[in-house]
Amino acid sequence: MAERNLQTVRDLRRSNRSLLLRRLYFGGPLSRQDLIHTTSLSAASVSNVIADLIEDGLVVEAGALESEGGRPRILLRVNSSALHVVGVDVGETRVRVELFDLDLEQLAATDLPLDAGGFTAPEVAARIRTGLETVLADERPGGPALLGIGIGVPGVVQHSPDAVVHGQTNGWDAVPLERMLREFTDLPLFIDNGAVTMGQAEMWFGAGRGSRNTVVALIGSGVGASVVTAGSPYRGSTSSAGEWGHTTVQVGGRRCRCGSRGCLEAYIGAESVIARYLETVDDPAVRDAPDEESALAALLARADSPAARTVLDDTAVHIGAGVANLINLFNPERIVIGGWAGLLLGAGLLPRIRETAREYALHHPFSQTRITLGDLGPDAVTRGAATLPVDRFLAAGGSRPRVETAQPAPAAGR
Amino acid sequence: MAERNLQTVRDLRRSNRSLLLRRLYFGGPLSRQDLIHTTSLSAASVSNVIADLIEDGLVVEAGALESEGGRPRILLRVNSSALHVVGVDVGETRVRVELFDLDLEQLAATDLPLDAGGFTAPEVAARIRTGLETVLADERPGGPALLGIGIGVPGVVQHSPDAVVHGQTNGWDAVPLERMLREFTDLPLFIDNGAVTMGQAEMWFGAGRGSRNTVVALIGSGVGASVVTAGSPYRGSTSSAGEWGHTTVQVGGRRCRCGSRGCLEAYIGAESVIARYLETVDDPAVRDAPDEESALAALLARADSPAARTVLDDTAVHIGAGVANLINLFNPERIVIGGWAGLLLGAGLLPRIRETAREYALHHPFSQTRITLGDLGPDAVTRGAATLPVDRFLAAGGSRPRVETAQPAPAAGR
DNA sequence: TGGGTTGAATCACGCCTTGAAATAAGTCCG
């Protein structure tokens, strides 16, 4: 079962609606002719399906192209104000809730701080509730309907079938977040790991745009990766794929906070980089920095000192080797380095990272891969979260998801 | 474009034929009722489509189930003698050609040795030609048609659109193997990497059976892996994914024959294991063994000696760490360790490998993964190669592939 | 032998995509 999305003649229409909707969504305004030529659908069908979509208010005309001797082509685009969607980022220090239109342009936003040092699931749920009320305050009853709520959380999310969150760092153990949120909203919920949503944001709007096999490496205090294969996030059998940070790059090496040894994170995670630096020099500017972000910035400001130089070069080498592993295993078109620390470090170290990756990767796949920094910055989690309902919307050919079936993906596995 | 396999109402039928055919092929004899209940197709459609398949000679009745008070269910199965298929294994020392029926039971086989030390593409092509003539000698003109030829080769295979082979070890550089074979056969050709075909054999008939996300690790003289995601082999953007052997497990570590340092292959490949042993002890039984296989066997026979024990334990640790990396990145249901050296080493080292993998992998994904040895032995490459045409056949709902479109897979990429 | 039960085939219906033909909306040129 599962897998199969087409059985009746009616699914055919849904599939073709989805196809055209996707083209228009990602391909900007296009004429019917463009659609005819790039989809191998017949002109009759394109015309027919588009008429449907226009009638449903999902597609609107957007001017016309200069005539080239005949009837001019009319441009079409997705009606971005037809629907709104909510994105939520559950971070370590705050919950952020944003409202978007269908194009994922921000319409409203609010930040709700969490008490420092640990937070419980009910606290998070309460913040989400408040945030929702805030951003939805201006929504008119007759206005655009809400497509759903996408939520990026730290930790592994399992859908079985309700989303349950396992967070190693925050001590969440099988938190039934979906059920908890269900108590105050009937909107479709799409809950996924924050790294995945962040990666999806880079894929849709950032450095991964236009590629289909890409790994978004996320370097923050910890290290993760979002692997996109064949255009959609790869989750593995139980949604915990992409744990790049805990792959071993040094058998028997440095102790990692996960308990293992030689993990990549123990060399390139911001926490580790700072710790390694402070092991060699006692630099007050770094040691006494108010938070990790400023500590790393302070370290980078010292980049000319021998101690900093050594640690940073070693960091670049390890990032490069880790990237090489991704290249060898996934053979992606692009590697996007993101996360706040990744962006901070990458700014100066990218050439060295590329160089090391070239040394450690096989020649052929390396030559097929572009290594770049992320475009979006770390606040893209909310936007990425909002892509989840939109993706489902596009997959369904523009029919709104029913609450009971709302899940981020056709979860792999049997 | 690409991706899309359903547009017209006719593709629907093909898709449903494919669905039922697949169930019957992998699920053994099944009744129409079984199909109705497991596919969510209507009874009418199952009946109708099956009638089609029976008329085409692809499905036959296979007895009936005991009645339970009403009309008994008739069992159906794929008619394994309806079509034949050829599998070819291009190895380092010989070309093996085998003829199979649709169930991939061997009907004929032949081995054609290659001159030791390097072989050219024309030589290989000539062997394949001879082998084909041999195994097809007994085929009657009116008998089962040939579905095609599946070929497993060493090296990276690119389809662009004709299969071109890049072999790092044998010096093949962009060899247009498909075009060369096309000169003496019109049969559909399906060329892919031998590790991939081997992995597919384990997936269809061996230790990977029934799973959808599995990594088949192949340890021979060199080291590779065949990654299966969502039920089909993952190839990456240019078909060179799964280069597990050259992932770095020791930054700045042992020199590898690929030119890099600290590659997994430099620790666990048979060649490296033997070399590392001989670096510590000069053991004539190992040093003077006629080939690598007997050398490794000789080393294993010495497993009680301190020197061998040290090397073997270190090998197990590195295999375990490598496996842990696969688990962390892919979160598979199973890891299957195969390849001749993998089977040889695994026989004794599997407990230690599992133990190390547990240490190095994250707890959650590790607990979801079963680590086993391969079931099939190293000669499964031909059978795996033969799965390629069969897979295409099943995907096409039982219509024979046309020559010009014969390619192993819906190649990833845009 | 005949009622009961379950499996399989048939049929009318509604929906789908398609190629061909018709229509719409421009340009070009005299």
Next chain:
DNA sequence: CGGACTTATTTCAAGGCGTGATTCAACCCA
């Protein structure tokens, strides 16, 4: 300014498909 031409879009009839309801088939049990 108007007719010929060109290109885009829509309309239409035809051919297919899966489905639910109905009918037919095959077996059990008494």
